[in-house]
Amino acid sequence: MTKAIMIQGAGSNVGKSMLVAGIARAFANRGLSVAPFKPQNMSNNAAVTVDGGEIGRAQALQSLAARRDAHTDMNPVLLKPETDTGAQVIVQGKRWDTLRARDYAKAKPKLMSAVLESFHRLAKTADLIVIEGAGSPAEINLRAGDIANMGFAEAAQVPVVLTGDIDRGGVIAQLVGTQTILPKTDVDHIKAFCINKFRGDVSLFDDGLTAITEHTGWPSLGVIPWFEDAWRLPAEDVMDIASTHDGTFKIAVPRLARIANFDDLDPLSADPNISVDIVERGRPLPADADLILIPGSKATIPDLAFFRAQGWDIDLTAHIRRGGRVLGICGGYQMLGTEIADPLGIEGAPSTVQGLGHLNVKTRMSEQKRLALTAATYTPTGDSVAGYEIHLGETDGPDRARAWLDIGGRSEGAASANGQIMGCYLHGLFTADDFRASFIGDLASQDFNYAADVEAVLDKLASHLETHMDLDLLFELAEPVAP
Template structure:
């Protein structure tokens, strides 16, 4: 079935207004109607990324949206990805490959270079799909970022696509957000806006009706629908850390994750966070790594800087004491590198050139080099005499020389990770390793817990997408957007 709207862009009044979730839900709705649909985000700034089958790197939100659309992810779905590696600078990734590092001011002019890349990828998707669902970034009303904009209205004007604006009523001030956002747009941009969606509403919709009537009268734009506040769905956050637990009272194991300034791919821990037998705690600045059965060092976009931060917090002493008392420690990607003996960055790939001594808990020495490893992998993890199938993805610049026993035998006849002779410390480069419930169980058994509840994280993701799509079909006027549906 061909769609009369070949592209639709979802912009938001704020960050976390619901753009990513709405695009994912609309992709699933259209896929249900046999519309061949693809997600697209011109520019994303996030440290949570995914590896595509075509060997590139995109934001995890677009990978989830591709899952919702029942299509393979592609570098063209997120042609510009910015990965902050300092307070003022970010690595720039074009169509899946790192190109340069720029500071915030420099990127304002660099957007002119990025626009042709964005438009090329958009054209590729338009040629391949019936409809492209586009997600904006932040808010189109951020006046200081409007010059050379490629993420919101700048792209919409260049690509000539219609826009809907979503706002989160749970934050409060939803009518001011929507009315003010529209008022701050240019005349041509205002005409491009087809209407509004209100997200995360609780209560009786009749109580909201006077406000909806006022908004439509004041703006001349329809409210396409009001989506309810949905509880208990398992869907990865685009960037912000989600620390919400399912139920920690009945937990059998305490897992502690320190939060680095440049923590990356913290979605690795969603499968643990959502298991009622696991009490997952994120520990921030000024807090201690205590009351843990397992400490997991997460990924990092700036490993040496984050390792120095770890030491300034005194977490190295907490980890040392934890191991001395018989506790278990795990590292993923950058966290794995930190557990080793040395991290060398002679070319200044992530920060100032130099070397930093690791925590010395694994016999691993890492050197950061030009060119990232970007690959989806699978293999077999050997732990405590058991062999467990594993899968995940690698995103890292480092090449590690491992003297300890390897943790995982990969299907490409290579090895990954390491486990210490004392059997208390292990590390791996595999993001997403916890998405398989048997891996989670094996790690918990290694820590000392015999059995835990089996949670199918991937199935729960599909259920979450369907829940969002069901709500959209029930509460949004889809016929106003796609009359043929």
């Protein structure tokens, strides 16, 4: 009989995604079939699934932790922000609509049936479903029509563990205050709490645990110390990506306003011989970079304008004149060309704009999105790579004659005549250790295995939770999935 339990947060960024990944790996290590589930996620960092759709990157990591393939049922509603007030709505892996925030609030009740359908279908495949909430249930102004937190818990009749983040301070108020502000029908779903991200001597918070239990009546599942290796796992949110400075090969990455699918940076940041410098708005691209990597974007034309507004187009030209290398992936690839045409207004008003002009290719946006898990060959060396394609638009032009990837006989990518400037649509290239070493050259770590490193960190995270969290009680609190 499948059991389920939901991890909700007493605030945003309390570490729910990491906890679900660790819990999934811990119970998978115990021999259970585990599946992660998040009713609604908001992220432009998407993953392509085995069934040809897309889900949030965090759920893809959680599926890896559970040792199973990522599937669209793990994240049935994905919101991909395109502007400050609107987002593309992905339902069960496919584009459903593009809505302003106010219109999406009205549409949410219609999506509950798809959420429950995916949840119950997933439940047929596992012994335990570990569910991740979104934001905080204390946002009671969003409770009507909720599908992400207590609205889902009520509809699916699943128990909840409430997580507090002690690193921010005020964790007692986070938890007790959440109970105080929620209606009793929602409070009744909460069966326990835990404290995350503790630094120092855990015993110093014993009185705090007692105070929370006395005020709420909830048992504690434990105080979880800060997990130092969290940065080595793929980042879910753009705010989680950070610069690394220890390596000898320096890659500069401009943080675009609508940066998307930035998991390309994860293996580069993890490689001990590579430094990744995330360049924030208002800062010039560093003159000492060996490579400038322009990442993916959810809105290429607006992000190209943003790129120019920072003066990065001037910095990029200077970098190229100095002999520096450039790589554009997906939206970054499109920006490097001579022109981007959006006649249908996919990204706003219909328009055609001039690209950065460093690759002799042009891009034409179209409504059809390409979603594919892809194996390819890096033609200069024959190295095998595996990744995914997730983009709108087609790119063509003379520099495509120097395509540097082969995908089952289909050429992909473009390069300048001297090979200094390159672009492609394939995400995930750098997870391939041999390709990463070939592309970076002698300065890359020759003995670093990225996939093995991620697996080792997931096992270490599971052990961390086995030590500091009462997983036996958590499993006992999980309840059978109602038909």
